[in-house]
Amino acid sequence: MKTARIRKKDKVIHTPAGDRVISSRIPAGKVFRKHWLLLLMLVPAIVYVLIFCYVPMSGLVLAFEKYQYRGGIYNSPWIGLQNFKAIMIDGKLPGVTRNTILYNIAFIFFGVIFEMGSAILINELRNKYFKKVSQSLMFLPYFISWVVAGAIMYNIFNYERGIWNSISVALGGSRFDVYNTPGVWPFILVFLKLWKQTGYGSVVYLAAIAGMDQEMFEAADIDGANAWQKIRYITIPSLIPTMMVLVLMAIGNIFRGDFGLFYQTVKSSALLQPTTDIIDTYVFRLLINNANIGVSAAVGLYQSVLCFITIMICNKLVKVANPDYALY
């Protein structure tokens, strides 16, 4: 008798008449009868995800259509790859892709240094109150919206009245027009991102430090290690696995930009675009300002596919490095 494929969880009973397989598969009808209430409890989330995540995936056909109001998403005329040709002619895609990647690399690199560094230093502080207050202050920027962060930027860098220029003039320097100088924006945006994220990001590292085996430090004390050596040879190496996971997860999203950061600070200034335009702001501009739905959907498809590929690769790498931390 030819049996069905034997699955991992199936139980095999060896009898003199041959092997009998007891399937671990539970018939659907039985699951429905036994767990109908659990299934019902899943329905709201399933409906939500179907509508807001899976249906839009099918909406990616827009990338191959010339969108018309009458036809909507599914019945507009099919134009093949013309939207992609339009992107090529526009010629902005390589630039915005480069910006997205470079900004994310800078965010990841400096983010790790700042988050890990501040976690290690906070851990060295002995004064409880200083520790508490400074940690609270470092957390503060995380709680404000990008709109408010944009207002703060304006307060500091405004040409006529900004603090930066007031101080510069008071010290005998000259005014500096940040909003007309594309070259300084990578520094400003990386700084702003670190300002907003470091306090929040350091928490994970602090938890990892708190979970470390204290005997290692005691042993190092006996061996005569000094405080710097303990940080260098015990604390930092112990944080590497945590760091690897966070970095790989961040690299998985390297083609996704932080829209709020860029939109609220740069304020769609055309002059600053060469150094501040990322894929997300480009898609947004095409969609909202130009109402060019097909082309913006095509750029979105390009981004989604790149994201998907990098996430898959990164997850493979996490699995190799530390299977416990793999996403799935």
Add this chain to the structure above:
Amino acid sequence: MTASGRAVPKKKIRMTGDRIAVSIFGYIMIGLFALICLAPFYLILIASFTPENDMIRNGYPVLPGAFSTEAYALCLKNPMAILRAYGLTAGVTLVGTLLAVFLATMTGYVLSRRDFPWRNGFAFFFFFTTLFNGGLVPWFMLCVRYLGFKNQIYALVLPLMFSVWNMIIAKSFMAGIPAAIAESAKIEGANDFTIYVRLMLPLSKPLLATLALFSALAYWNDWYNCMLFITDDHLFNLQYYLQSMLGSAEAMRLVAEKSGMDLPAVPLEGMKMAMTVIATGPIVLLYPFLQRYFVKGLTIGAVKG
């Protein structure tokens, strides 16, 4: 275990030279960074209380000088718009947070049940959406074209109502609650929904606090959905109201006209700063109390994504 390092046993540590050096370095660096984090809030606050003429002459102040509340007076002269934005944001935050926490915990609970044979399949169904998505355009078109999001309050609630990450946090938290509790309740005759509401939720208070805070912060600070879907200024939420006010001098002039002041006398700069303070205030005042839960929640979530 708390993330603030309380797990490190407190014992007398001999302060040798290298320890002193490390800790001085730590105090300086952390102190400096903490000040940099605080400084902008201080600058905005004193700018909002500085007379307009001083700011036009000398720029935004670094040190508090002359004191004036004219910017606030003007912001609140026509308080209806601000109050409406405040009320709308508070309502949306409240309703949205309740729905988001309910949805995340209920779904997470079902997927945490080890006796539910399809849990892995459904978990992947949800998780896949974080790996691949349609991006902004199809989602936006769907919402505007087929779901009628334009100028509807639910356009501010629905987009932030379900997060797969929050659901995963809920799932891993609830998986840590002993299954025997649910089983014994089941023998007593409780159904799955009753177990979720009467047993699992009360046992998951840290989880609820964390998820509520994450969701509430997302709703309170949201401007994106308002920008995408709302054009009627009666439906602006707080952050978007601030954004549009900061953005357009036109809006300022309008407020000025309404309050019957001449244009040059309107403290535009001060108003921008005052409005920023008004929109940030509640969160900054509440956050020392909330921070604790955030730290806890991050540690819950960080265990396994």
